Amino acid sequence: MRQQRKKRKKKDLIPLLFLLVLFTFLMLKFPDKAGQDRIGGSLSEQGKQEIPAEYIPIYQAAEREYGVPWQLLASIHRIETRFSTMDPMISPVGAKGHFQFMDCTWLGWDYQHCDGLGSLPDQEVDITDPALIERYGGYGVDASGNGKADPWDLQDATFSAANFLSRYGATDGDWERALFQYNRSHKYVREVIQVAKSYSEPQ
CATH class of the missing domain: 1.20.5 (Single alpha-helices involved in coiled-coils or other helix-helix interfaces)
Known part of the structure; x- marks a missing residue:
């Protein structure tokens, strides 16, 4: 028994x-992605105080195009260049423009002269040429429709950041992975998500 x-x-x-x-x-x-669903919804009071109102429609248009929460784009813009108030908007390693893209990330890493961190200070190549960007697999986008994908144009830069993030999973909610590809720093990833949450008022 x-x-x-x-x-x-x-x-x-x-x-x-x-x-x-x-x-x-x-x-x-x-x-578990606990807390990530807090990014989105309407604009929080903190967001209203910090984000320049004229930039919000650009972020929102990029969200509609790529599915990346616009508060996430606003957070990156704030952290990278303090909403384009940094002067100059060129980092010590050569990242440039409103969202701090390296030349080769913008143009495409298939370009034969890309090496190291991806800066092309001495190369005579037009990184704003959409045809070259498509050829070399870059992330630059001509969102303004003027025939150039320019990292110094806020609309182009915002859409390009959304394009980059969407290709690395941000559209599907994998924001940490996408942000780490954008800037390989776990501290950076945490900061961007924290700020994006502070700009969000869940509905």
């Missing part, structure tokens, strides 16, 4: 162990 009870207990444990393994697998495959 005792042996039968022991066998029965072992059999009863099998379904529980299976459920535990399944739960662990699902948690690893689909990690």
Whole structure:
């Protein structure tokens, strides 16, 4: 009788162990993104105080085009160039424009002279040429429709940032991965998400 009870207990444990393994697998495959759903909705009071009102329609248009929350784009803009108030808008490593793109990220890393961090200070190549950007696999976008994809044009830069983030999963909610590709710093990723949340008022 005792042996039968022991066998029965072992059999009863099998379904529980299976459920535990399944739960662990699902948690690893689909990690909890708690708090990420807080990005979006209407504009918070903090956002109203910090974000220049004339920029909001540009962020929102980029969201409609690429599916990246506009508060996330506003947060990047704030952190990268303080809403384009930094002078000059060129980083020590050569990132330039409103959203601080490296030349090769904008033009495309398939360009033969791209190396290192991706700056092209001495190359006679027009990084604003949409045809070259398409040829070399870059992220620059001519959002203004003037025939040039210009990192110094706010509309182009905003749409290009959204384009970049969307290709790395931001459209599907994988904001951490996309932001880390944009700037390979976990501190940067946390800061962007924190600011984006502060600009969001969930509906």
